[in-house]
Amino acid sequence: MTGAGPLPLNVSAPREREARLRQYAGAFEDALVGMTVLGLDHKRLAVNRAFCQFVGYSAQELEGMSMRELVHPEDIDEDWRQFALLLDGAKESYRRDKRYMHKHGHAVWADFSCTLARDHQGAPLFFVTQVLDITERKGAEQQLRDMQSMLHLAAQVGRLGAWAWEVGSPTLAWSAEACAIYEVPPGFMPTPHQAVDFTVPAQRESLRATIAQCLRSGSPFDTEVEIVAARGRRLWVRVICEAEWDGSGQVRRLQGAVQDISEARAARHEILRLNAELEERVLQRTAQLESANRELEAFSYSIAHDLRGPLSSIDGFSNTLEASAGAVLDEKSLHYLRRIRAGVRQLSDLTDGLLSLAHLSRADLQPAGIDLAQLARREIDAMRRRDPHRVVHVVIPQVLPVRGDARLVSQALFHLLDNAWKFTSKRESAHIELGSKAGPDGEAIYFVRDDGVGFDMAYASKMFEAFHRIHAADDFPGVGLGLAVVQRIVSRHGGRVWGEAAPGLGATIYFTLGRPTRS
Structure with missing residues (x-):
């Protein structure tokens, strides 16, 4: 692209403004983000190469263009309003997402920020703007909204609603589709008693007993009951439920789905005639749901793939900028640059973590005999070589036999041992133990124990949530996904996981491995 160097001044400027402009010139032209300098009359005094590339115009072409020609018509009025607030001293700067019109006629999105430069007496000199291209991100967000809309439509067509209950909460949360099935207004939140009372009287006690068993043991259930909807219509629904555990091994949340299956329960005298047709319809609906799940998973991986490119570019270019311009940047600017790079790396780790969690829910289990002791020795040997x-x-x-999916169990054990290794790193001589014990009902309980920093049990209920950190990232690196992965793997095997600890006295993570299940 032609037009190296800032644009010449469009209007005569006081000596201080010219001096300030020269201060920007050093890092201005080669900046990786688009930058412009606007006069108080909103004419461009300077643009850099990155901005020219963003909008597709040369510096010479931009010199004669007004803001109204370049900014999307729906976004220009907000710019005028914000500029007026800057000039009035109501704010020092502003930032927002807005659109520009590319030379080729399409809109491009920018993370736009603007600051008003003033002289030593506080009088306005010019506006300095920065433009980061976020067109790809906006496109990905729109694709995600479209996919959510499609899934919502699929739920409506399949008469499938969702529900959730935080144990102890006075009400349940029902999705719009669940409200439609029960013929109540959207947003209706029944009490647990009200929710069960929709069931016909003859089936209420059985449903209550099933729920109580789930609360005690965490056993999932899938049952069919007849209900009377709010407007008096009788219909059959399928109620599906699974439990979530807290850090102490207690059920803290029930969640699941409810589906109108009235059509599947034809009158008995019609069953023989409709049986073949009904099975075919079930197969079709199952295929549709599986197809939607595969499409959603593929879409998630596509989004992650598309994000990695821009993230790598930002990281690479910012590294180049630090190497090439570090000598001319002040310490504050270098600090901002390093924060950008740290943020990019964290976002990349978070994206990988989310994909890992999503994959755990979908992967088929292949149960087999496993020796936890052998897996542990292999992991510890690798950690010793690393440190x-x-x-x-x-x-x-010597041996610790279990049964489960070897790949997933190995992954869970790695995270437990890695946490133990990490959280004992500040001790001169640390202790880590892998073992097992018999539970009250004879079930095998496995554990990983350490004498590291430990944690306050007040936070135990959140320790298995994705991205939740008990310790500061500056003290112990990571993105807070290890225990969430462990919880997901143990749950897939029909087991549970919990922890015991005290600050400064180490921690013990317990887990069981029941019969492997498929989500």
């Missing part, structure tokens, strides 16, 4: 200076006493039994 040869560490003094860590590790206790592992």
Whole structure:
């Protein structure tokens, strides 16, 4: 692209303004983000190469263009309003997402920020703007909204609603589709008693007993009941429920789905005639749901793939900028640049983590006999090679047989041992133990124990939530996904996981592995 160097001044400027403009010139032209300098009359005094590339115009072409020609018509009025607030001293700067019109006629999105530069007496000199291209991100957001709309439509067509109850809460949350099935207004939130009372009297006690069993043991259920909707219509619904555990091994949340299955329960004298047709319809609906799930998973991976490119570019270009312009940037600017790079790396880790969690819910399990002791020795050996200076006493039994999916169980054990290794890193001599014990009902309970920093049990209920961190990232690196992965893997195997700890006295994470299930 032609037009290297800032545009010449469009109007005569006081000496201080010219001096300030020269201060920007050093890092202005080669900045990786688009930058412009606007006079108080909104004419461009300077633009850099990145801005020219963003809008597709050369510097010479931009010199004669007004803001109204370049900014999207729906966004220009807000610019005028914000500029007026800056000039009035109501604010120092502003930032928003807005659109520009590219030379080729299409709109491009920018993360736009503007600051008003003033002289030493506080009088306005000019506006300095920065433009970061977020067109790809906006496109991805629109695609996600479209996919959500499609899934909402699929739920309506399939007469499938969702519900959730935080144990102890006075009301349940019902989706719009669930409200439609029960013929109540959208947003209706029944009490647990009200929700069960929609069931016909003959089936209420059985449903209550099923729910109570789920609260005690966390056992999922899938049952069919007849209900009387709010307007008096009788219909059959399928109620599906699964439990979530807190850090102490107690059920803290029930959630699931409700589906109108009245059509599937034809009158008995019609069953033989309709059986073949009904099975075909069930197969079709199942295929549709599986197809929607596959499409959603593919879409998620596509989004992650599309994000990695821009993230890599930002990280690479910011690294280049730090290497090439570090000597001329002040310490504050270098600090901002390093924060940008740290943020990009964190976002990349979070994206990978979300995909990992999504994959765990969909992966088929392949149960087999596994020796946890052998897996643990392999992981500990790798950690010793990584940190040869560490003094860590590790206790592992000779053998510790379990049954489960070898790949997933190995992943869960890695996260538990990695946490133990990490949270004992500030001890001169640390202790880590893998073992097992018998539970009250004879079930095998496995554990990983350490003598590290531990944690306050007040936070135990949130420790298995994705991205929740008990310790500061500056003290112990990570994105807060390890225990969430462990919880998801243990749950897939029909087990549970919980922790015991005290600040400064180490932590013990317990888990069981029941019969592997498929989500």
